[in-house]
Amino acid sequence: MPSTAATVVRRVREAMLRLVHPVEARISPDGRAVAVAAAGPERAGLVLAPVPAALSGGSTGAQPPVLRAPAGQDVPTDRHSPRWLPDSRTLLHIAESSGPAGAEVRLAALDTVSGTVRTVAQAPGAVEELLLSDDGSQALLLCAADGAERDGMHLGLPVRLGSVPAPERFAPGAGRRSLHLVGLADGSVREVGPAGLTVWNVAWRGGTTAVATVCEDTLPAGYYGARFAALDLDARTATTVYTPQGQLGAPALAADGRSAAVCEGISIVAGRPVVADLTTGDTAVVPGVEDATWLRFDDSAPGTLWFAGWDGTGSRVGHTGRPSGTRWSGPATLGGAGYQPELSLSGDGLLAATVLDAPGRPPEAVVARTEGPGAWDWTSVTALNTPAAPELAGVRTEQTLWSAPDGRTVQGLVLSSGESTGPRPLAVLVHGGPAWLWSAGYAPGDVLGLAPALAAAGYLVLLPNPRGSSGRGLEHARAVVGDIGGADLDDVLSGVRHLADAGLADPDRTAVLGHSYGGFLAAQAAARTDVFRAAVVVSAPTDWLSFTHTSNIGGGYDRTYAIGEPDAPQELIRRSPVFARGGSGTPTLIVHGSADRVTPVGQAHELYRSLLRTGRAPVELYVYPGEGHEFTDGGHLLDAADRVEQWLAAHLAPRPAAAHRTAVPGDASPEPIPGTASTAGPDGDTPLEPSGPATLRTASAGPAGGER
Numbered sequence: 005m006p007s008t009a010a011t012v013v014r015r016v017r018e019a020m021l022r023l024v025h026p027v028e029a030r031i032s033p034d035g036r037a038v039a040v041a042a043a044g045p046e047r048a049g050l051v052l053a054p055v056p057a058a059l060s061g062g063s064t065g066a067q068p069p070v071l072r073a074p075a076g077q078d079v080p081t082d083r084h085s086p087r088w089l090p091d092s093r094t095l096l097h098i099a100e101s102s103g104p105a106g107a108e109v110r111l112a113a114l115d116t117v118s119g120t121v122r123t124v125a126q127a128p129g130a131v132e133e134l135l136l137s138d139d140g141s142q143a144l145l146l147c148a149a150d151g152a153e154r155d156g157m158h159l160g161l162p163v164r165l166g167s168v169p170a171p172e173r174f175a176p177g178a179g180r181r182s183l184h185l186v187g188l189a190d191g192s193v194r195e196v197g198p199a200g201l202t203v204w205n206v207a208w209r210g211g212t213t214a215v216a217t218v219c220e221d222t223l224p225a226g227y228y229g230a231r232f233a234a235l236d237l238d239a240r241t242a243t244t245v246y247t248p249q250g251q252l253g254a255p256a257l258a259a260d261g262r263s264a265a266v267c268e269g270i271s272i273v274a275g276r277p278v279v280a281d282l283t284t285g286d287t288a289v290v291p292g293v294e295d296a297t298w299l300r301f302d303d304s305a306p307g308t309l310w311f312a313g314w315d316g317t318g319s320r321v322g323h324t325g326r327p328s329g330t331r332w333s334g335p336a337t338l339g340g341a342g343y344q345p346e347l348s349l350s351g352d353g354l355l356a357a358t359v360l361d362a363p364g365r366p367p368e369a370v371v372a373r374t375e376g377p378g379a380w381d382w383t384s385v386t387a388l389n390t391p392a393a394p395e396l397a398g399v400r401t402e403q404t405l406w407s408a409p410d411g412r413t414v415q416g417l418v419l420s421s422g423e424s425t426g427p428r429p430l431a432v433l434v435h436g437g438p439a440w441l442w443s444a445g446y447a448p449g450d451v452l453g454l455a456p457a458l459a460a461a462g463y464l465v466l467l468p469n470p471r472g473s474s475g476r477g478l479e480h481a482r483a484v485v486g487d488i489g490g491a492d493l494d495d496v497l498s499g500v501r502h503l504a505d506a507g508l509a510d511p512d513r514t515a516v517l518g519h520s521y522g523g524f525l526a527a528q529a530a531a532r533t534d535v536f537r538a539a540v541v542v543s544a545p546t547d548w549l550s551f552t553h554t555s556n557i558g559g560g561y562d563r564t565y566a567i568g569e570p571d572a573p574q575e576l577i578r579r580s581p582v583f584a585r586g587g588s589g590t591p592t593l594i595v596h597g598s599a600d601r602v603t604p605v606g607q608a609h610e611l612y613r614s615l616l617r618t619g620r621a622p623v624e625l626y627v628y629p630g631e632g633h634e635f636t637d638g639g640h641l642l643d644a645a646d647r648v649e650q651w652l653a654a655h656l657a658p659r660p661a662a663a664h665r666t667a668v669p670g671d672a673s674p675e676p677i678p679g680t681a682s683t684a685g686p687d688g689d690t691p692l693e694p695s696g697p698a699t700l701r702t703a704s705a706g707p708a709g710g711e712r
Contacts (some may be wrong), residue, residue, distance in 0.1 A: 008461075010653070012271050023366065039116075041084040084341075129185070198233070209259055211261065250275065252266050254298050311323075364444055404499075435522050548567050593651040
């Protein structure tokens with residue numbers, strides 16, 4: 005019979021799989037309706053919701069609630085990327101369906117009054133961005149060719165418009181992303197992207213001028229060295245506007261085509277806005293704005309920008325021209341198609357729509373006024389997940405702060421449930437990136453979505469945002485460059501000590517789990533320290549030398565973080581978990597997808613073989629067929645959750661006090677430090693007790709290769 009904890013973990017994960025996720029919300033120009041791309045358990049569709057008259061200032065007409073597959077169509081159709089035409093009646097979107105000949109991708113138009121749908125044009129690839137001209141006469145598609153490689157934010161799987169070719173061809177220039185201009189009146193399609201360049205993201209308002217991040221490489225590795233360019237769509241040329249020190253995202257273009265903006269950050273981009281004058285070539289960083297992920301020029305106030313982004317473990321929005329009057333921040337996650345904060349604004353800029361979820365509040369599309377009374381009071385316009393899942397009702401989320409060994413303040417979230425009866429077993433879940441973060445949300449999904457499930461099962465769950473994470477400014481995000489697995493791992497370990505010193509966590513029943521870069525940190529901690537009784541490593545890079553030659557981001561990612569160079573591999577080897585030593589051995593469970601091209605499955609096999617060879621602790625590896633960098637199959641996710649729970653239950657079981665021992669010194673084992681900051685809940689008024697100085701007790705050692 006499964007244990008009570010195992011039953012709870014499965015029930016919570018099942019409840020999470022039933023959630024409908026609003027991916028992006030687009031408000032109509034007249035502010036009366038919101039189109040939402042929603043991904044459910046079976047497929048993606050469009051939901052149309054009226055804006056309350058009290059917000060829109062007028063009556064709202066009846067809206068078709070859900071756009072489904074056309075009548076008589078045998079195969080499901082995924083519909084996404086809703087874009088309103090200026091008439092506030094016609095909604096362009098992308099429709100994807102599968103058939104015997106492969107995937108069909110269409111640009112379609114929905115009449116939201118009659119409910120009729122027509123195909124505008126066939127798309128020449130997988131559509132990754134859909135933009136409309138301001139006058140509504142043309143659309144611009146950013147399309148990825150069949151076989152184009154995708155990064156970890158997009159599952160690390162290649163674009164597949166048909167069956168996998170046999171043999172599969174790999175050659176320079178294959179799988180390029182380019183731009184195609186569509187005439188909405190006649191359905192004409194014309195390629196307009198710069199010849200010989202890959203376009204990663206683009207901004208356009210109509211006419212012949214666009215701005216984009218571009219590079220020569222077709223692999224995602226090239227994104228790490230992309231530059232900002234002005235494009236002439238007629239001549240199919242690109243003129244470099246800005247060459248960054250980091251990475252670029254979220255481009256924006258002014259209505260007159262003379263000014264452009266882009267966010268400069270690192271890796272998964274959240275950064276500082278850079279504004280470029282396309283006439284003079286001058287560029288300038290916008291002061292006072294950090295961790296921006298979305299930009300839009302305010303046409304009513306030339307030279308100013310709307311922005312949205314991260315703020316600690318929450319989100320914020322603002323306006324560069326009205327810094328004191330137009331600003332919102334809160335302990336919630338605002339979401340968009342890129343999994344980062346973004347907004348959609350009505351034509352007059354007085355209403356904003358986005359997707360919001362927060363602790364205790366399932367994700368829904370929301371609308372708010374941007375000025376005047378009630379500004380930024382978010383009102384839900386969908387009810388996709390009402391009522392909230394009862395399995396998640398008892399999970400609490402609180403913010404916590406602590407000091408790293410070098411004095412840096414580190415921020416994170418703590419999840420728990422039930423009444424505290426003393427120190428609990430602790431599960432530390434480390435996010436990927438590292439330029440990503442744990443943000444305040446309803447059911448955090450990274451690391452196999454295990455955080456709320458383990459909290460509901462009685463674990464204390466720590467979600468740390470160590471240096472390298474977003475939300476604390478670009479300096480914090482860049483603080484890991486040249487030092488991966490160093491001070492950022494110290495940040496995580498000192499968070500364990502912080503909770504143990506506060507009497508909340510049992511230091512002798514502590515596990516570390518991580519996905520992607522977080523899995524790298526988990527593997528490093530397991531190999532170099534004796535802080536943890538168990539480790540779970542998911543989709544992680546474990547050998548940086550082989551990573552740089554086999555990952556589709558290899559040569560870009562490792563250069564960005566100054567991990568090392570293939571011609572001088574000593575640093576690549578020194579920082580790789582497969583070669584790490586220092587601890588006496590931590591039982592390690594490895595989980596990986598067979599089709600992952602960001603961290604190829606060979607990374608998991610290397611770690612498994614290296615740990616098996618040392619024979620210092622139990623190790624198991626599970627490879628799931630067809631899965632990429634993130635798992636999407638519900639059965640696989642449930643199976644992996646079951647195995648993780650069993651692993652933790654087996655290795656975190658209580659032991660006699662006589663088995664305790666002190667930590668084995670290692671190059672990642674921090675010195676004891678005092679905890680400093682108190683922990684506050686989302687409303688800022690529920691503090692945990694601050695911790696005092698104490699030495700963290702660690703797991704007990706057993707015979708080499710045996711149970712610990």
